[in-house]
Amino acid sequence: MSKISEKIAILIRARYPLVYLETYEETRAISILEKVAKEQGKKIAVWSVTAGLTTLDGTPIGENTQDPVGVLKAIQENEEQMVVVLKDLHKFLPEQDVMVYRKLRDLYDSLKATSKTIFILSPIVKIPIELSKSITVLTLPLPEKDELESVLQSIMDGLEEVGKTGEEKAQKAFERIKEQLVHNGTKDLILRAGQGLTLNEFEDVVTKSLVQTREIDVSIIISEKEQIIKKSGSLEFYSLEKMSEMTDVGGLKALKLWIQKRKQAYSPKAIAYGLKAPKGFLAIGFPGTGKSLIAKAAAKYMQMPLIRLDMSEIASKWYGETTNKIKQALNLAEAISPCVFWWDEIEKMFSGTHEETMRAISTILTWMQELDKPVFIIATCNEPQGLNPALMRAGRFDEVFYIDLPNQTEREEIFRIHIQKVKRNPDDFQIPEFASITNEYSGAEIETCVQDALNNAFFEDTEITSDHIVKSIKSTVPLSKKREDDLKKLREWGKTNAVSANEDEPAEKKKKMSRKIDLS
Numbered sequence: 311m312s313k314i315s316e317k318i319a320i321l322i323r324a325r326y327p328l329v330y331l332e333t334y335e336e337t338r339a340i341s342i343l344e345k346v347a348k349e350q351g352k353k354i355a356v357w358s359v360t361a362g363l364t365t366l367d368g369t370p371i372g373e374n375t376q377d378p379v380g381v382l383k384a385i386q387e388n389e390e391q392m393v394v395v396l397k398d399l400h401k402f403l404p405e406q407d408v409m410v411y412r413k414l415r416d417l418y419d420s421l422k423a424t425s426k427t428i429f430i431l432s433p434i435v436k437i438p439i440e441l442s443k444s445i446t447v448l449t450l451p452l453p454e455k456d457e458l459e460s461v462l463q464s465i466m467d468g469l470e471e472v473g474k475t476g477e478e479k480a481q482k483a484f485e486r487i488k489e490q491l492v493h494n495g496t497k498d499l500i501l502r503a504g505q506g507l508t509l510n511e512f513e514d515v516v517t518k519s520l521v522q523t524r525e526i527d528v529s530i531i532i533s534e535k536e537q538i539i540k541k542s543g544s545l546e547f548y549s550l551e552k553m554s555e556m557t558d559v560g561g562l563k564a565l566k567l568w569i570q571k572r573k574q575a576y577s578p579k580a581i582a583y584g585l586k587a588p589k590g591f592l593a594i595g596f597p598g599t600g601k602s603l604i605a606k607a608a609a610k611y612m613q614m615p616l617i618r619l620d621m622s623e624i625a626s627k628w629y630g631e632t633t634n635k636i637k638q639a640l641n642l643a644e645a646i647s648p649c650v651f652w653w654d655e656i657e658k659m660f661s662g663t664h665e666e667t668m669r670a671i672s673t674i675l676t677w678m679q680e681l682d683k684p685v686f687i688i689a690t691c692n693e694p695q696g697l698n699p700a701l702m703r704a705g706r707f708d709e710v711f712y713i714d715l716p717n718q719t720e721r722e723e724i725f726r727i728h729i730q731k732v733k734r735n736p737d738d739f740q741i742p743e744f745a746s747i748t749n750e751y752s753g754a755e756i757e758t759c760v761q762d763a764l765n766n767a768f769f770e771d772t773e774i775t776s777d778h779i780v781k782s783i784k785s786t787v788p789l790s791k792k793r794e795d796d797l798k799k800l801r802e803w804g805k806t807n808a809v810s811a812n813e814d815e816p817a818e819k820k821k822k823m824s825r826k827i828d829l830s
Contacts, residue, residue, distance in 0.1 A: 313451075314342065314448070314450060315342055315345065315346055317448060318346050319349070321427065321446060322346065322347070322352070323350065325421075325422055325425070327417060327420075327426070327427060327428060327444075328421075328430070328446065329428065329430070329446050329448060330430045330432065330445045330446065330448070331429050332448065332449045333432075333433065333449070334508060335508050335509060335510070336397060336431055337509075338450070338453070338457075339429075339450050340356060340366075340395055343429060344366065346393075351391065352391045352392055353365070353390055353393070354366060354393045356394075357394065357396045357397060358398065359376055359397075359398060362375035362376040363384055363385075363394075371388070372384040372387075378402045378410045379410060379413055381396070382414065383413070385417070385421075386417055388426070391424075391425035392426050394428045394429065396431065397431050398431075400430065400434065400436045403437065403438055403441070411440060411441055414444070414445075415440065418444040434634050435447060449637060449641060451644060452505070452506060452507070452508065452645030453505075453507075453508065454645075455501045455505065457509060458501050458505070458507075458512050459497075459501055462491075462497075462500065464513075465517065465520075466488065469483060469487065469520075470484050472484075483525075486524070486525060487520075487525055487526060490526065491526075496526075500526055500528055503532050503535065504531060506535060506539065506547075506645045507535055511534075511535075514534075515531045516531065518534065536549070539617070539642065544619060544620045544624045544639070545619060545639055545642065546620070547616070548615065548616040548617075548618065550609075550613065553606045553609050553610035553616060555607060555610060556611050558603065560716065560720055560723040560724030561724065561812055562604060562713065562811045562812060563813040564810060564811050564813060565591075565593070565604060565711050565713070568591070569604075569608050569611060570611070572612075572686070575587065575588050576612070587684050587686075588708050589687060589705075589706070590651075590685075590686045590688055590707055590708060591707050591710065592691065592701075592707045592711070592808075593605075593689070593690050593691070593711050594692075594694045594710065594711065594712050594804065594808060595692070595712060595713030595804075595811075596692070596714075596752060596789070596790065596797055596800060597752065597754075597789060598752030598753060598755055598789065599714070599715060599752050599753060600713060601713060604713075605618075605650070605652045605654075605690060608650060608686075609688075612650065614648050614686065615650070616650045616652060617642060617649060617651050617652065618652045618654055619639045619651070619653050619654065620655070621656050622654070622658040624658075632669075633669045633670045637673060640673070640674070643685050647683040647684050648683075649684075649685060650688060651685050651688070652688045652689075653687065653689040654690055655691065656691050656697070657693045657694065659671065659674075660697050661696035661698070671698055671701075675701070687707065689707070693800075694807070709809055710807060710808040710809065711808055711809055711810070711811040712804030712808035712811060713811045714804065715790060716751075716812070718745050718746065718749075719745075719813065721745035721748055722741050722742060722744075724753050724757075725741045725756060728756065728760040728761075729741075732760065732761075732774075734774065739775075743780070744756075744759075744779055744780070747780070748783055748788075750790040750791070751783075751786070751788045751790070752789065755786060755788050755789070759782040760779060760782075763778035763781070763782040764778075766778055766781070
């Protein structure tokens with residue numbers, strides 16, 4: 311029995327009268343409830359405003375039950391032991407129909423003395439304040455791999471049946487796909503690619519792949535999953551192919567080494583040794599210092615899919631639905647795990663004090679506390695001063711890193727990376743000179759200087775030279791000059807509250823940098 315089935319069974323046995331089950335998957339939810347009800351010797355009834363109250367095979371129960379108040383009255387009068395599923399009742403709850411929520415409050419006390427439990431199915435949680443103490447809320451998690459495997463098997467059974475009727479193409483397709491699933495671990499790859507989708511979504515993308523390619527193409531499933539997740543709003547899914555490499559990240563050697571060690575903690579040897587799965591880290595730094603880049607590179611290095619949650623967008627675009635959107639994201643991360651869960655610009659969420667924001671923060675902190683799946687959290691932040699203290703409490707993250715602007719050595723490495731990216735040999739350029747005149751430039755600004763120099767050289771119809779890059783550097787005013795006070799405060803915060811992600815400057819280089827000769 312799954313965890314959600316166990317929770318449902320306990321609530322029914324404990325005679326909880328009203329349960330709100332948050333889910334987009336009505337069919338799957340009803341299937342789970344049917345199995346639990348059957349195990350406890352109870353009937354199951356389903357209500358919708360179109361069909362009224364019926365059994366699962368559509369047989370009506372009672373009369374005049376299409377009306378929400380009418381069905382609640384019928385449930386109260388029915389003496390059978392049953393589990394009742396109400397679809398879309400949330401549409402009548404938020405202060406739109408006083409009779410409905412008054413009847414629910416009446417039922418709360420009367421059903422305790424019976425063997426009936428009402429489950430309200432809805433994709434969003436909307437409960438009037440008057441009912442908040444009477445209704446227990448559960449969230450149906452996204453399907454586990456064994457559930458996806460059942461869907462895959464059902465599709466295969468359908469192909470086999472078509473093949474048996476004489477459809478030669480279908481029979482050949484079945485044999486080819488059957489062979490595909492047996493060898494090379496392809497079946498596990500397909501199921502992993504499907505994690506994070508509902509059963510219907512998984513079935514749709516698999517059948518789409520079959521129609522398009524006559525096989526089950528993992529890349530098609532992943533591509534469709536990216537689009538489905540993106541439609542949910544504020545979430546973005548990165549497959550391994552779309553991530554950065556560690557070699558794309560200049561500097562940050564201390565943070566890179568830390569990530570390398572944490573990857574080993576997921577190995578069977580580490581688990582047997584007694585190591586706990588890493589929680590993740592919080593990266594704080596000035597804009598353009600590589601926080602986003604290191605999040606993508608860490609996921610690629612750890613060979614895990616990456617989910618990006620845009621806290622800024624959730625806090626603005628989805629205001630009023632913030633908590634629901636957060637819960638959807640957390641459920642998705644668990645379903646896709648093991649994965650890297652990137653919380654981008656967390657200060658946009660964790661700096662507010664509004665009631666809606668506080669509910670969302672509470673949801674996240676509770677989830678972090680109870681998380682028992684391999685979800686590696688990377689939170690990034692530009693302005694930590696106003697962060698909610700609860701987030702900074704010991705144990706929330708494995709480490710808090712401060713990413714400073716790159717030093718001389720790191721700037722040289724960053725220039726080399728970006729010159730190589732434009733298919734030029736770094737040894738042909740005066741990289742130490744570039745680094746020496748870009749003190750307090752961010753990695754992003756260095757990249758911009760290289761790109762700007764390349765554009766200028768192209769329009770001059772000549773090959774890019776060191777002079778082009780120097781000219782581009784001198785025409786750039788770094789953000790650190792525009793926001794000197796902000797940078798100073800951030801550095802002070804980093805020294806007190808975080809571990810440095812940057813490599814210490816070699817002593818000989820520090821000495822070289824500090825020596826200035828005026829020959830004028």
